[in-house]
Amino acid sequence: MIPLSRNSAVFGLNIDPIGHHNGAWRHPLTQVSRAYDISYSLELSRMADAAGLDMVFIADGLSVNRYAPDSVVLGFEPLTLLSAVAVNTRNVGLVCTVSSTFTEPYNLARMMSSLDRISHGRAAWNVVTTANPNAALNFGPETLPDHDSRYERAAEFLDVATALWTGWQADAVVADKDRGMYFDPDRVAVTGHHGQFFTVEGPLNAPRSPQGKPVIVQAGASATGRDFAARYADIVYMVSQDLEDAKAYYQDIKRRARDHGRAESDILVIMSVRVLVEQHDNAAQERAAELAELVSAEATLKRVSSFIGVDLTRYALDDVLPPLPEADDIQGYRTQLALVRRLVQSGQVRTLRELATRLNGGQGVLSFTGDGRSVCDNLQLWFEEKAADGFMILPQQTQRDAENFVKFSLPVIRSKPFGRQRPEGATFRSRLFG
Known part of the structure; x- marks a missing residue:
């Protein structure tokens, strides 16, 4: 194992079995049935583990x-999927997406503690606050908070x-x-929480897991989101298409x-990057x-419209983009809106056609294509x-690019100081931070 360098990057793999281009499922090389085949998700995870990647991630x-x-x-609910991944891998961290808006702290704490124990200390929770208003309709409220x-709510949830x-x-x-004492009650604290959103007496009905608490992951674009991430997160996800903005x-x-x-x-800032290799x-x-x-282009703009809350499909492709609201003025996906605004303000895109081309079948994640x-x-x-720590x-x-990244890109990366593999750690947290 190559010794850890303070200048080495962290690498993770999103194990979506179809891909991060909206046309991937339609490509002749893609077997759509693999989206619902646990064996393929395990294959991807074992490949990431064997390659020494630091984490696998599943969105939700x-x-x-x-x-x-x-x-x-x-195809799969993340906690269920990553429980299977946990017993089929050895070192790779397991980043699980769960909404803090539509679950409860006690249940989530218990489930993440179980995943941490099943994986021998490799669990991570990607905290999302859920910006899709359709989700609210599945949990009772007619509108999203x-x-x-x-x-x-997320801050109180984390506490x-x-x-x-x-x-x-x-x-x-x-x-x-001999004394008939399974646990020492003096070593177990009652939570006794009575707050704005939650009342939780505790304690948790599970002893401390290997990490104590999972690694916390978050992505925030708004001022509120950034401050939340800086306060709670161990890893912060970032999306950007501009080096200076990143x-x-x-910083x-x-x-x-x-x-x-x-x-x-x-705190580690991790940048999402789409690759085609x-x-x-x-x-x-x-x-x-x-x-x-x-x-x-029309399909891309329709999808983008649903994220940024502005109907771009009303305009002709060669029209100049209409005025866009400030990211902090909407209740939806502020990350995507902020990204589109930066592309327009910097002069990188002017028309709707240019925007659709720049997004390249995605929602704005930077893309690298090549050998x-x-x-x-x-x-x-x-x-x-210094745009990202990994x-x-x-x-x-x-089904093409995951293996190709490991086969063609990773050996070159490992030969560079920035790509040196991190040593195996007793837990995911120790692998990241020593």
Whole structure:
């Protein structure tokens, strides 16, 4: 094992079995049935584990839009899937997406504690506050709580969950057969929480797990979201298409972390990057063109409209983009709206057609297409420019690009100082932070 360098990047793999180009499911090389085949998700996870990647990640949503039949439907609930992954892998961290808006702290704390124990200390919780208004219709309310309320609930949620996780001292289970004492009640704290959103007496009905509490992951674009991430998260996900914007975000998160009394090294900023990789650049460009043919500009704009809350389909493709609201003025997906606004303000896109082309069959995640070396060079640039501490790799067409990234890009990455593999740790947290 190569020793850990302080200048080495963190790498994760999103194990969506279809891919992160909206045309991936339509491509002849894609077997759609693999989306619902646990063996393929396990294959991807074992590959990431064997390659020494730091984490695997699964996103989640809580609704389906039956009027968008071109959208891929998720195959597995993340906690269930990652429990299976846990017993089929050894070292890789397991990042599980769960909404703080539509679950309860006690249940979530118990489930994440179980995943941490099943995985021997590799669990991570990606905290999402759920910006899709359709999700609310599946849980009782007719409308989604407003943006700031969702983050207020999430903050209280984290406080309660943390109290539950840490309420058990590591040596609380004594199993003293002579005295008939299974656990020492003096080593177990009652939570006793009575707050704005939750009333939780506690303690948790599970002893402390290997990590004590899972690694916390979050993505925030608004000022509220950034401050939440800087206060609670170990890993912050970032989406950007502009190097200078990414550097500014990175520095802002680190500054906010310091303001909360944390060291900059206590929090990692991980950038999402879509990759399309082939052995030779011309082959990569050819497949990229094939994928582009499978998604129309109109379909891309329809999808973007649903994220940013502005109906772009009302305009002609060569029209200039209409005025866009400020990201902090909407209740929906502020990350995507902020990204589109930056593209327009910087002059990188002017018309709706240019926007659709720039998004390249996605929601705005930066894309690197080429051979293994060119993808490595791009990642190295963003890392060395201090735009990110690492990367979440999103294969554009998973059934081709996941394996190709490991086969063609990763060996080049590992040969560079920034790509040195982190040593095996007793837990995911120790692997990340030592």
